[in-house]
Amino acid sequence: MYTEYDARHLEKELCIRNLIKTNEAKAFFTAWAADEERHTDGFIQIMELVAGGSETDLRERLDARSHDFSAISEFLKDEFSLIVMIAFDEMCTCRAYAAEREFYAGLGNSRFLRWLREVIADEAVHSMNAVNVIRSRYCDRVSEVGAILESLISGMTDDTSYTGTFVLDYFGTAYTKELLANCRTTILRNVAKPLTPAEQDGSNRRAN
Known part of the structure; x- marks a missing residue:
């Protein structure tokens, strides 16, 4: 829940750094x-039903947390590095949520499982949409993607802590090597x- 809530703080950080340059990336981050x-709203509803917390209290606790983006500054140096990180992070989240189906099924309400399926689908779409920004706007830098992903993965250690950045919150048991x-x-x-020819045509129209 807190990770999804932190998306607003990452979005704010991107604005401060003026990282979003292309129309494709702007459209991606808006959606x-x-x-x-x-x-976030869905997770809060689950917490209300399962743990008995109030939405007001939950949101106050979320608001009170600090956010430090220094740990991911390497990936906030330009739009390309950012999009690579997001594509990877969304794919990881998608698969981690999929691995937790049994937990949500055990909550005793089918609406939780339906909601989880929607979230998994959204995360997969986010990852693919980020990939498509790379394919359409940064095809000349695709060779750099592997090194960025290696840096992301190698930076995750047992001592790594989550600092409210939205990304790289890989601390559940589902996040295996x-x-x-x-x-x-x-x-x-x-x-x-x-x-594809259709994608190339669309990219050319946007460039013009």
Whole structure:
């Protein structure tokens, strides 16, 4: 829940750093922010029903947390690095949520499982949409994606703590080394796909 809530703080940080340069990235983050806000609302509803907390109290606790983006500054140096990080992070989250289906099924209400399926689908779409920004605007830098992903993964250690950045909150049991490696492979495969004629035509129109 707190991670989805922190999307608003990452969005604010991107504005402060003036990182978003292309129309494709602007469109991506507009849709992404709306989805993450909806995910936050869903998690809060679950907490209200399962743990008996109030929405007001939960939001106050979320608001009171600090946020430090220094740990991910390496990936906030330009739009390209940011989009690579987001593509990877969303894929990791998608697969981690999928691994937690049994937990949500055990909550005793089918609406939780339906909601989880929607979140998983959203995260997969976010990852693919971020990949498509790379394919359409940064095809000349695809060769750099692998090194960025390696840096992301190698930076995750047992001593790493989450600092309210939205990304890289890989501390549940679902976030295994195998999951991270598989997500890396998936992102590399997806960014390497050539643009279809329709995608190329759309990219050319936007550039003009």
